Amino acid sequence: MRSRLGAFYVAVLMLLLVLPLVVVGGVSLNGGQNLRFPPQDASFRWYGELFRAADWTGPLRNSLVIAAVAALIAVAVALPLALHAWGRGGALSRVLYTLGVAPFMLPPVITALGFLVFWVALGMYGQMAATILSHGIFLVTLPLVTTSLGLQGIDPALLEAARTMGATRGQVLRTVVLPLALPYIISGYAFAFVLSLNEYIIAYMVAGFTVETLPIKIFNSLRYGYSPIMGVVSVLFVGLAILVYGAIGIFGNLPRLLGAEQVREG
């Protein structure tokens, strides 16, 4: 299938994939309060508005705080779990690993409802901490998978070499394992950050009426009054995702991270 036909097929699908984003980008440039494409009286007016209009800056700040902290929690849970599964194996670590991956395999509404009743029972329903913790647990999967991949790529001889040179188990972890896994841990953090930023249903169910995030705000705007700011937020989200994944693609090995090869490196 290395024919021209194949390349054409890929190009057409990529074009279709990018098309809605182009339209949204165009819409965000409208001068007035309307969603036309091609845009009329093109200006960057709404880009400034996002950071000025009080009803958008709040959700913007909420989203950023939630994503930053939740991704940190996800890494904090995933890292010891990945290390444990890698260093010991065994039934317990398999069970834990499955638990870590499970939230991502199921329809998110189930997890969302689970968190809803949980926080209601604890009396934390509607608080930002609830959203953050829920996202943190929901997104454990991503750093768990990337970190495990990174750990599997480490040559066991490096660990033995460190031991023969006098390093204790803790020192081996600190001076060899963590530095080598760091790029994968950072990738995991980045994945979790981007996905938390875009997550809707859990944020909505756990604290949708009190802690508005950007996706919730966009959805509300879809119902109660369109504004080109929605286009602006979409453009920023797409831009951020491309930036993050692009960086991983440039500094890391994206095909390997997504499971293309089983080679060792490092």
Next chain:
Amino acid sequence: MSGRDAATPTWLGLIPGVVLAALFLVPFGIMLAVSVALRDPSGSGFYTWGFELQSYARVFTFFVGRILFVSMTIAAGAAVISVALALPFTVILAQMSRRAQTVILVILLSVLSLSEVIIGFSVSTLLSQTAGVGNLLALLRITEQPRAYTPSLFALMTGLCYLTFPYSVLVLYPPVARLDPELVEASRTMGASPLRTFFGVTVPLLRAPILGALILVFVFALGSYLLPQVLGRPEHWTLSVHITDQAVYQSNLPFAAAMAVVLLLAALALVGLALLVARERRAA
């Protein structure tokens, strides 16, 4: 990982163990308890603890049955279309240079991580009266007047395919990328055309991964919540929408929980099936 002792201390597993048990298993346990709790008739609180199967009785009614049927049909349709489009795409992608692969993967990942809200908004804008397709067709004088194509089943399916296509590619990517290229080359040297090779060699070799991908994409589409509301009509609403509706607007948590438990069991069964299929492939 020396021959003498493990690379990590034992207590390291305790942290994720405790956290996941407390924040993941306990919520599911509570949800299970809520699904058999008594609905508070006063409407002030959500429910009172107790045991009754009334919520489950309601799940197995014609009303919920139809919702489940609609959800599954829509999800299955989206899964089949997406995987059918994604399979040749992935096969070609895996043969590209690492650079080209990285660029395309970056775009796919970016689209995949986009909020359903944004995808819904983008597709609805594209299909709206004032922007995108409607406008374009009017400009080209194919139609008299710009018209909107949303909300409709067509818009919903477009949105769902847009949502699931990158996911399908990424699910198919590992098995396709690890496929021995010599098998395909062997077929080519024996005179088979690229198309014939694709259907005669590549597809049969990938039968198990394709089946696994279909199931996973189906579950993924089943979970979509915003697209049916933004792009579809009320009759296209999925179980996810109804669960949220019951939980948040009707304040009927026990019923919502019962539906979620049923959805959970269905999804678990399907994911288990997908994993089983994948394992059989490895054993073969």
Next chain:
Amino acid sequence: MHDLSLRGLTKRFGSVAAVDDLTLDIPGGKFICLLGPSGCGKTTLLRLVAGLEEPTAGRILVGGQDQTDTPTHRRNFGMVFQSLALFPHLSVGDNVAYPLAIRGTPRAQRRARAEELLALVQLPGMADRRVHQLSGGQRQRVAIARGLAIDPRLFLLDEPLSALDANLREHMQIELRQLQTRLGVTTVVVTHDQKEALTMADVVIVMDQGRVQQMGAPMEVYRNPANAFVAGFIGTSNLLPGRLLDTSTLDISGQRLALGPGDRVKCPPGPAILSVRPEDVRFGPDGLPAHVTFIRDLGESVQIILDHAGQEVTALFSPRERPEVAIGHAVTLTFAPGGCVVLAP
């Protein structure tokens, strides 16, 4: 200058005894080569000594102290792995200084010592390079420098030169040997290249199936193999089955062969194997009848392959001594005085 002693050292993997009841005393300050065919347990033995594997039975003593239960990181050995195991995330200098960093040596001191070690292995000024910017031979030297950083009590190397091309390997063999002589550290090198073992070692230990077959100075092992396995494994040997009639007479396929005073007999009368090095095979007026089957000119020597009663015999001559024979010629074989070793079959 620490001696290494093994007492009944055994390591089993399931039913396989990778190292089988080994008892050895290796004198301090020497350069030892562990030699043997693939799978004979060399790596396992080295890993046992380093503490990377737990012995099934037996003790390990270094400088008279029992080390069997000392964890790897407290043994203060230096080790070079076959894959080198250089840390890709550290610079060359930091790799070399890693054992010092682990022991809390101050940065400036570490830096100075790394420079000193790099100079020792002829890589001065390379401390700030990344590992992947080095050639294979340079990486080898970095790994050696790293292994020597703490003045180890024992220096263990597992096939350190096997990844290098032939020229570089010979060069590194000499360099490694000179380095060891200068530092006097007790060094154990695993290799399956017998030429390498003969050029570098003070003491060669030949292993097979987890057991020591012979231990001794290289020329001693070469000239005087303890058994047929060693004779066949070290260098090329002609091994001819026969019968030992009495302590000085051998019967090879019906031909009587008188053994001289320099020849060695290592088995009682009865079935035996005669081991003769190719360079000790001569053509003479009377001896074993044979005919030439092939002649190979190797430049520095000439190899003549012969057939004696269905047995292949190889003879080696310098070009100057090359006899006037051609393929098919009949000759009679004699053996140089002191060239015969009679072994148990």
